[in-house]
Amino acid sequence: xxxxxxxxxxxxxxxxxxxxxxxxxxxxxxxxxxxxxxxxxxxxxxxxxxxxxxxxxxxxxxxxxxxxxxxxxxxxxxxxxxxxxxxxxxxxxxxxxxxxxxxxxxxxxxxxxxxxxxxxxxxxxxxxxxxxxxxxxxxxxxx
Amino acid sequence: xxxxxxxxxxxxxxxxxxxxxxxxxxxxxxxxxxxxxxxxxxxxxxxxxxxxxxxxxxxxxxxxxxxxxxxxxxxxxxxxxxxxxxxxxxxxxxxxxxxxxxxxxxxxxxxxxxxxxxxxxxxxxxxxxxxxxxxxxxxxx
Numbered sequence: 001x002x003x004x005x006x007x008x009x010x011x012x013x014x015x016x017x018x019x020x021x022x023x024x025x026x027x028x029x030x031x032x033x034x035x036x037x038x039x040x041x042x043x044x045x046x047x048x049x050x051x052x053x054x055x056x057x058x059x060x061x062x063x064x065x066x067x068x069x070x071x072x073x074x075x076x077x078x079x080x081x082x083x084x085x086x087x088x089x090x091x092x093x094x095x096x097x098x099x100x101x102x103x104x105x106x107x108x109x110x111x112x113x114x115x116x117x118x119x120x121x122x123x124x125x126x127x128x129x130x131x132x133x134x135x136x137x138x139x140x141x142x143x
Numbered sequence: 144x145x146x147x148x149x150x151x152x153x154x155x156x157x158x159x160x161x162x163x164x165x166x167x168x169x170x171x172x173x174x175x176x177x178x179x180x181x182x183x184x185x186x187x188x189x190x191x192x193x194x195x196x197x198x199x200x201x202x203x204x205x206x207x208x209x210x211x212x213x214x215x216x217x218x219x220x221x222x223x224x225x226x227x228x229x230x231x232x233x234x235x236x237x238x239x240x241x242x243x244x245x246x247x248x249x250x251x252x253x254x255x256x257x258x259x260x261x262x263x264x265x266x267x268x269x270x271x272x273x274x275x276x277x278x279x280x281x282x283x284x
Contacts (some may be wrong), residue, residue: 004274005283007180030251036190044187045180053193079281105151114281119280130270135148138222141259 003026006080015056017084020069020076020106022059024085027098031060038091042084063140066102070109078110086120090128095121148223149189157189159215160224161199163249167228171239174203181234184253185227209245213252219251225260229267 006014014030025031025039039060040060070078085106089099103117152160164185168178182203186196216224228249232242250260280282 005278007176033150037147037190040187040190041184043189044183044185047176047180047183050193050197073259076283079283083281105172116280120277121239123277123280125269126276127273130266130273131147134226134263136265136269137259137262138148141222141253141255 004045004080005076006045008043008078009074009077011049011052011075014048015052015075016069016073017081018043018046018052018056019059019064019076020066020073020081020136022056022083023063023066023069024088024099025060026063027089027102028096030092032092034091034093035088038088042088066105070106075110078106081114082106082110082112082116083120083123084116086124087127090121090124099117112113144230147188148219149185149227150222152189152223154192154195155193156216156220157186158195158199159212160189160220160227161186161191161196161217162202162207162212163209163224163228164231165199165202166209166212167231167242167245169206170232170241170242170245177234179203180230181231185231185260209248216252218253221249222255223247223251225255226263226266229263230270233267233271249280 006017009017020038021042024036043056048056073081082103086095086103089095089103094104100117103120106115107114149160161182165181168174168182178251183196186199191199215220225246228246232238232246246260255263
């Protein structure tokens with residue numbers, strides 16, 4: 001929900017980005033409310049057309065393979081998708097082995113530093129703490 | 144785990160919440176792509192019904208009256224809307240006077256004091272810095 005660069009990518013790149021997130025959402029065969037909310041939030045940021053959104057939502061039911069998602073994806077879209085896939089994987093509170101494995105495969109595909117996943121997980125943790133602070137401020141106002 | 148309070152909005156609150164975001168974004172008379180993206184993102188986070196999103200998009204050119212929308216929202220949703228209104232106002236890189244005027248009106252309606260409002264502005268700044276770190280990690284700076 002913060003300023004991002006996803007909306008500046010070409011339309012097909014934004015679609016590829018969202019498809020990878022749909023794949024990520026289904027990796028552990030569960031789709032929790034928090035994952036869904038994060039997924040919809042990122043989908044919104046990508047400014048996809050209503051018809052593209054429909055296709056992406058159907059990809060949640062019938063996810064493409066990881067190879068299909070990564071094929072032809074640009075460096076920038078891939079890096080942003082890796083970051084947001086990490087946010088999604090952590091949205092339900094745990095990053096299981098299957099999710100971690102997918103994140104590592106994305107890192108390898110884009111030839112990124114091996115410690116990228118750990119770094120992004122630490123960044124994600126920091127961000128969730130920041131979001132909680134926002135909630136805490138609102139709660140204090142209510143008291 | 145992170146589950147935002149906005150996920151629990153009742154459907155009747157969701158629309159007014161999104162309308163407030165539209166009012167803030169259009170307060171300075173121009174709508175930039177960043178503002179559209181954050182409004183879409185916030186509507187997504189509330190898991191707003193696609194048809195309702197169409198209604199909200201249609202209001203981008205002609206936003207509803209602030210007083211009318213404020214009168215429809217309950218105090219809890221108003222506070223969350225205030226927090227997110229600051230995010231929307233910040234997204235194009237600067238707070239315009241007209242955006243600040245809308246934010247102050249929402250804060251008044253929500254019963255939020257000056258000190259608490261400052262804390263929310265500071266929170267947005269911290270979040271912005273956190274988010275920018277990701278571009279450094281990803282080599283996208």
